[in-house]
Amino acid sequence: MRIVLLGGAGYIGAVATRHLAALGHHVTVVDGLIYHRDDDPRRLLPDAETFVRADLRDPLALRRAVTGADAVVHLGGLVGEPACAVDERLAVELNYASPIIAAEAATAADVPHYVFFSSCSVYGSRDGTVDEDTAPNPLGIYARTKVLAERRLAGMLEGTALTVLRLATVHGRSPRQRLDSVVNRMTAQAIATGRIPLNGGAQRRPLVHVTDVAEILALMLNAPGGHRTFNLGSDRENFTIAEIAETVQTAVPTSRIDRGPERDEADARDYRTSFARLATAFPDACTTRLSQGVREIADAMDAKELGDPDLPEYDNFRGLTASRNAGRITAVRSLACERLHAEYAAADWSTQ
Ligand SMILES: NC(=O)c1ccc[n+]([C@@H]2O[C@H](COP(=O)([O-])OP(=O)(O)OC[C@H]3O[C@@H](n4cnc5c(N)ncnc54)[C@H](O)[C@@H]3O)[C@@H](O)[C@H]2O)c1
Numbered sequence: 001m002r003i004v005l006l007g008g009a010g011y012i013g014a015v016a017t018r019h020l021a022a023l024g025h026h027v028t029v030v031d032g033l034i035y036h037r038d039d040d041p042r043r044l045l046p047d048a049e050t051f052v053r054a055d056l057r058d059p060l061a062l063r064r065a066v067t068g069a070d071a072v073v074h075l076g077g078l079v080g081e082p083a084c085a086v087d088e089r090l091a092v093e094l095n096y097a098s099p100i101i102a103a104e105a106a107t108a109a110d111v112p113h114y115v116f117f118s119s120c121s122v123y124g125s126r127d128g129t130v131d132e133d134t135a136p137n138p139l140g141i142y143a144r145t146k147v148l149a150e151r152r153l154a155g156m157l158e159g160t161a162l163t164v165l166r167l168a169t170v171h172g173r174s175p176r177q178r179l180d181s182v183v184n185r186m187t188a189q190a191i192a193t194g195r196i197p198l199n200g201g202a203q204r205r206p207l208v209h210v211t212d213v214a215e216i217l218a219l220m221l222n223a224p225g226g227h228r229t230f231n232l233g234s235d236r237e238n239f240t241i242a243e244i245a246e247t248v249q250t251a252v253p254t255s256r257i258d259r260g261p262e263r264d265e266a267d268a269r270d271y272r273t274s275f276a277r278l279a280t281a282f283p284d285a286c287t288t289r290l291s292q293g294v295r296e297i298a299d300a301m302d303a304k305e306l307g308d309p310d311l312p313e314y315d316n317f318r319g320l321t322a323s324r325n326a327g328r329i330t331a332v333r334s335l336a337c338e339r340l341h342a343e344y345a346a347a348d349w350s351t352q
Helices: 011-022 059-066 081-085 088-108 141-156 182-193 210-222 241-251 276-281 290-302 316-325 335-346
Strands: 002-006 026-031 050-053 071-074 113-119 125-130 161-167 169-171 195-198 204-209 227-232 238-240 256-259 270-273
Touching: 002 011, 002 059, 011 026, 011 210, 026 059, 059 088, 071 088, 071 210, 081 088, 081 141, 081 316, 088 113, 088 141, 088 335, 113 141, 113 210, 141 161, 141 335, 161 210, 169 182, 169 210, 169 290, 182 195, 182 204, 182 241, 182 290, 195 241, 204 210, 204 241, 204 270, 204 290, 210 227, 227 276, 238 241, 241 256, 241 290
Parallel strands: 002 026, 002 071, 026 050, 071 113, 113 161, 125 270, 161 227, 169 204, 195 256
Antiparallel strands: 204 238
């Protein structure tokens, strides 16, 4: 199969490229390397057949890249509320405009299957258990751009199958390592400083290992079907933040949990997620445990394969701030982006 990974040089994309290539697929990665971390695509993505450095907001570049593909996977974008809050216009262009422009390119090129990477963050804060039929409750820019992109893609893709994957928070080792999400960050801090920062603790967070994400993507690509949405994770891996900290502390016994405020004012997400739909379709999916991801990061830190977790290269908020301050990434205000900005601004959130 010819698969185009948009944003495929990132944390998940680098693992997905390796996995899909090992299964014999022809993988093209399109990525602008927007964090300018001096990533060498040949080292990062040795298994990609083709690497194209391009901006995922550029309709012509996307049209060229997706022509002849059997599937297009959109993993580009700004991940998480802190990075999106740096510049809302930019976040809307990367997280909302880009997937729509890519879908327009995919339909024009008759690509049969489009996969969109969304997030369980769309559920925001909810009592009880959320599943794919629960109305989204987006609490910030990141979640709103994902919800709107999902909605718009579902309305515009007719002859193309659409798979929306709402990911749990991802952990584990990748050639393009991020250390800014909860498990990886706590583990790296435990090794680097001997302290595990914990704000709040009672909020629940579903987790998934990065190789499980790559495996599920491969299964989905082999079995496209209509328009479908899956929460990507497993029921066994719904933890509170405090439980995650305790797991890290057990793996790194020399560290101690450093309790901050009772509530994490910066991140109000709190939900228990049902992954029953995924488990029914793929019973062997997502079996890697939290402790495995913790072990991988701890071992890589111990072996000095990873450095100071506060470096911008491991952190999208810091990396984006550095890139933006240097003028290397800005809102482009192209015709396509202006049109999609207007849609975002006009979105009605009262019906959520
Ligand atoms: N990692 C997680 O915990 C997690 C959780 C839920 C959802 N997701 C979703 O999965 C997807 C991949 O996440 P990730 O952790 O690999 O992120 P990442 O930041 O590591 O990778 C994103 C990649 O997209 C590229 N990119 C972004 N905008 C671009 C543009 N306009 N032009 C060219 N390249 C561009 C970046 O250079 C980067 O390589 C995202 O859509 C994210 O929202 C991730």
